[in-house]
Amino acid sequence: NAGVMQNPRHLVRRRGQEARLRCSPMKGHSHVYWYRQLPEEGLKFMVYLQKENIIDESGMPKERFSAEFPKEGPSILRIQQVVRGDSAAYFCASSPREGSNQPQHFGDGTRLSIL
Amino acid sequence: QQQVKQSPQSLIVQKGGIPIINCAYENTAFDYFPWYQQFPGKGPALLIAIRPDVSEKKEGRFTISFNKSAKQFSLHIMDSQPGDSATYFCAASKDTGFQKLVFGTGTRLLVSP
Numbered sequence: 001n002a003g004v005m006q007n008p009r010h011l012v013r014r015r016g017q018e019a020r021l022r023c024s025p026m027k028g029h030s031h032v033y034w035y036r037q038l039p040e041e042g043l044k045f046m047v048y049l050q051k052e053n054i055i056d057e058s059g060m061p062k063e064r065f066s067a068e069f070p071k072e073g074p075s076i077l078r079i080q081q082v083v084r085g086d087s088a089a090y091f092c093a094s095s096p097r098e099g100s101n102q103p104q105h106f107g108d109g110t111r112l113s114i115l
Numbered sequence: 116q117q118q119v120k121q122s123p124q125s126l127i128v129q130k131g132g133i134p135i136i137n138c139a140y141e142n143t144a145f146d147y148f149p150w151y152q153q154f155p156g157k158g159p160a161l162l163i164a165i166r167p168d169v170s171e172k173k174e175g176r177f178t179i180s181f182n183k184s185a186k187q188f189s190l191h192i193m194d195s196q197p198g199d200s201a202t203y204f205c206a207a208s209k210d211t212g213f214q215k216l217v218f219g220t221g222t223r224l225l226v227s228p
């Protein structure tokens with residue numbers, strides 16, 4: 001499968017725990033986007049990363065959320081001290097290069113549930 | 116100004132019908148308008164996209180109509196099939212060097228046999 005791979009597909013955490021969501025972009029893609037989808041809503045942009053660089057994190061909550069895309073390995077979205085409101089589907093997308101005409105290919109998401 | 120408003124919220128058509136989904140935007144800096152299809156438990160998949168320099172684009176049974184002066188665009192699905200039953204999202208982005216997509220709230224389409 002050469003698509004965008006996200007894991008885990010489902011993640012359950014208790015309030016106060018940490019959640020780590022992983023995204024492996026499509027082969028040859030070096031640009032990663034993270035989006036959050038609340039129930040019955042559209043996707044909301046969170047952050048855009050290139051290898052080892054955060055380019056735009058204007059959609060990320062200021063506290064508890066962080067993202068990285070290291071030189072080797074998947075992109076990680078990290079949520080510390082999770083709260084009930086963090087329950088959502090988190091989608092990762094990748095594109096091969098920069099440019100507004102580069103289509104984004106989405107993974108199947110991680111469904112995060114907070115108990 | 117960053118919002119994209121999508122309607123209707125849900126839509127039921129019979130097989131062979133032509134569902135139409137509408138979106139409106141305010142930010143005139145938007146210059147890329149894609150439509151995504153999402154099945155339950157899956158990520159959004161790009162269907163078709165349009166830029167403001169054309170008023171219509173067709174790909175297979177899917178057509179985007181674009182009205183730049185009204186700041187509106189719509190998706191038409193010709194000869195709809197039960198397999199088209201899914202949630203459809205419109206989106207928009209501006210030319211900032213990368214696609215920072217702003218999504219509509221989605222339309223849940225059901226095509227009855």
